[in-house]
Amino acid sequence: MTCSPAHLAEQIRAKGFRLTPQRMAIFNVLHESGGHLVRTEIYERVQALAPVLTEPTVYRTLDFLVENELVRVTHAGNGRLEYELARHRHHHLHCSACGAELEIAHEQMQKIFAHLELSTGYRLTENHITLMGLCPHCQEIGD
Amino acid sequence: MTCSPAHLAEQIRAKGFRLTPQRMAIFNVLHESGGHLVRTEIYERVQALAPVLTEPTVYRTLDFLVENELVRVTHAGNGRLEYELARHRHHHLHCSACGAELEIAHEQMQKIFAHLELSTGYRLTENHITLMGLCPHCQEIGD
DNA sequence: TTTTTTATTGCAATAAGTTACAATAAGAAA
DNA sequence: TTTCTTATTGTAACTTATTGCAATAAAAAA
Numbered sequence: 001m002t003c004s005p006a007h008l009a010e011q012i013r014a015k016g017f018r019l020t021p022q023r024m025a026i027f028n029v030l031h032e033s034g035g036h037l038v039r040t041e042i043y044e045r046v047q048a049l050a051p052v053l054t055e056p057t058v059y060r061t062l063d064f065l066v067e068n069e070l071v072r073v074t075h076a077g078n079g080r081l082e083y084e085l086a087r088h089r090h091h092h093l094h095c096s097a098c099g100a101e102l103e104i105a106h107e108q109m110q111k112i113f114a115h116l117e118l119s120t121g122y123r124l125t126e127n128h129i130t131l132m133g134l135c136p137h138c139q140e141i142g143d
Numbered sequence: 144m145t146c147s148p149a150h151l152a153e154q155i156r157a158k159g160f161r162l163t164p165q166r167m168a169i170f171n172v173l174h175e176s177g178g179h180l181v182r183t184e185i186y187e188r189v190q191a192l193a194p195v196l197t198e199p200t201v202y203r204t205l206d207f208l209v210e211n212e213l214v215r216v217t218h219a220g221n222g223r224l225e226y227e228l229a230r231h232r233h234h235h236l237h238c239s240a241c242g243a244e245l246e247i248a249h250e251q252m253q254k255i256f257a258h259l260e261l262s263t264g265y266r267l268t269e270n271h272i273t274l275m276g277l278c279p280h281c282q283e284i285g286d
Numbered sequence: 287t288t289t290t291t292t293a294t295t296g297c298a299a300t301a302a303g304t305t306a307c308a309a310t311a312a313g314a315a316a
Numbered sequence: 317t318t319t320c321t322t323a324t325t326g327t328a329a330c331t332t333a334t335t336g337c338a339a340t341a342a343a344a345a346a
Contacts, residue, residue: 075218112255121279136264
């Protein structure tokens with residue numbers, strides 16, 4: 001598995017950075033939650049488990065983890081940034097009514113990405129897309 | 144044209160809202176800029192032309208214009224929200240090195256959108272996507 | 287035109303996000 | 317193990333974002 005705490009330790013040490021309780025705590029919270037969390041959620045969860053860090057540390061540690069490609073960041077519907085472990089590439093459909101999240105395999109998007117790279121000359125980097133919409137259930141209610 | 148000041152006035156009045164100098168000023172700034180601006184840029188530009196509003200008004204007016212589909216909001220690379228007039232649907236490729244923006248016609252994305260709607264049952268709503276990458280020029284420099 | 291209604295704005299207070307810098311502690315060297 | 321180096325964190329200050337409420341003014345009615 002490419003997203004275990006052991007992997008985190010290895011990656012950080014390999015690059016000459018330091019393995020701190022703060023970094024492990026944030027990583028573990030993301031690991032246990034499974035999904036994606038915004039900064040305030042991460043801070044609250046770490047505090048609840050063991051108050052080993054402050055708000056600015058959450059802020060900087062997440063940037064650090066993203067830079068080192070251990071964590072991925074995505075845009076939530078409201079403009080907030082959400083964080084999750086850098087596992088397999090995927091995207092999300094978000095129901096703007098009930099908040100349900102549906103995961104989409106990157107393979108489904110691959111073709112359009114490749115096509116865009118060809119037609120524009122751009123080289124696309126780590127893009128995690130969140131598309132907004134209505135889930136089947138909320139469509140029924142709305143109609 | 145579906146994005147003229149006259150259209151704004153018509154749309155707002157038709158729904159029983161009020162046409163205020165503040166709303167017109169913000170709309171005009173977006174109209175003249177052509178591209179997309181973040182909130183602080185909009186505030187600064189309006190202030191430079193005619194100081195008719197405050198920061199909270201920019202905040203609420205933009206929400207108002209987005210709700211009424213006169214303005215569209217999109218995610219900038221850094222998590223900030225950018226605003227632009229609701230003209231034809233399109234998306235963006237953003238160069239993370241030099242900041243260049245390339246517009247992509249919605250037609251290029253249409254197929255993948257339709258495919259996702261079919262396979263998931265979700266109904267996708269107004270999605271303006273910004274994909275991050277490196278433009279051809281910055282790829283050369285980097286290599 | 288004047289009055290009335292209430293959507294909209296500005297002011298002031300609050301909350302959240304961010305930065306600078308001194309203090310701390312992780313890992314290397316002795 | 318102890319000392320040393322400096323990456324990393326916490327504190328505190330600062331800036332930006334957001335909200336509540338009273339004051340204002342746009343549009344309708346008289």
